[in-house]
Amino acid sequence: MNVGASKRFRSPRAILFDLDGTLIDSAPDIAAAVNELLAGRDLPPLKVDQVRAMIGGGVMKLVERAFAASGSPLRGGALEEANRDMAPIYRRHLTGLTRLMPGVRQVLTHFHLNGTAMGVVTNKPQLATREILLHFHLTEYLGAIVGGDAVTKLKPAPDALLLALDQLQVEPHQALMVGDSISDVGAARAAGMLVALLRGGYTQVPVEELGADLVCDSLLDLPSAMQRLQAAA
Structure with missing residues (x-):
């Protein structure tokens, strides 16, 4: 866990998740x-x-x-x-070979029960994104689903993140982006959000080198890692 952001970390009102390499292995x-x-x-x-x-x-x-x-x-x-x-x-080829990453349903359920608003922000096309989320019965957890063709500029531009936060009615400084790549870090920084990265995604560069506020071994580690970071703040 990277605790470099512990001084300014607070429990987020909303969490935005990347899709490929974060919620699904596609x-x-x-x-x-x-x-x-x-x-x-x-x-x-x-x-x-x-x-x-x-x-x-x-x-x-x-x-x-x-x-x-x-x-x-x-x-x-x-x-x-x-x-x-x-x-x-x-x-x-959207769901035939695609699988959920470890812990997805448990973690989304955890944050849902805690009252945290959630959304998915991805460069994958909107209709494909929604079809995948429906296939895995994840849409019930999500207040915003923003695909790459819903905005003018893809991540690492902040457009998709800001659109999702507008739909969730949450300010960027009250939200956390969770992803697996440098484009997630860049988009979060441009949007004014904190960002957590997960190991085991699709980045070819070690996540520790990408400048995230928080690094987790997997999605399952995210809730406890956030709690530790909040306790240190």
Whole structure:
């Protein structure tokens, strides 16, 4: 646990969660979608761990990284065309191989019972996000669901976080962002929020090096880590 924020940490009125790598392990489904797209262009498949390292920044960035890794980089109109082709493929691979990260339901139940408002903020498209959350019966915990196409700028811009907080009617200084990557840290900082990062997500850089206020081994550790940080404040 990073206790660098202990002097200014207070119990948040709202918690915003990233989706991929934070609440769900979607890498196998995303890899299946990427490989279907590549196969349509007679390109070899990528391994799940390769695709896992490409997640973050939205679907177009994923497509760009996948074609670059396949040895056939795309730009401009060709990239836009591949991104359009990816849309229906992506929607076919949302929940077949995706699983909840450890402790998700327990932790959301904990904060729900404590009266903490919660939302999901992700660069994944809005409809795909909602379908996944409905599949896992998580929408009942959430007062805001903001996908990447609901705002003009994706994380690390703060737009999605601020939209979610507006829907929850909570000020940024009263909220905590929980994610797994540098884009979550950047978005939280730009929004004026504290941020916690979880180990075991999709970042290729150790979470301890990303400048979060709090680092947890998993989502299950978040409530107790927050309590320890509050006690030290």
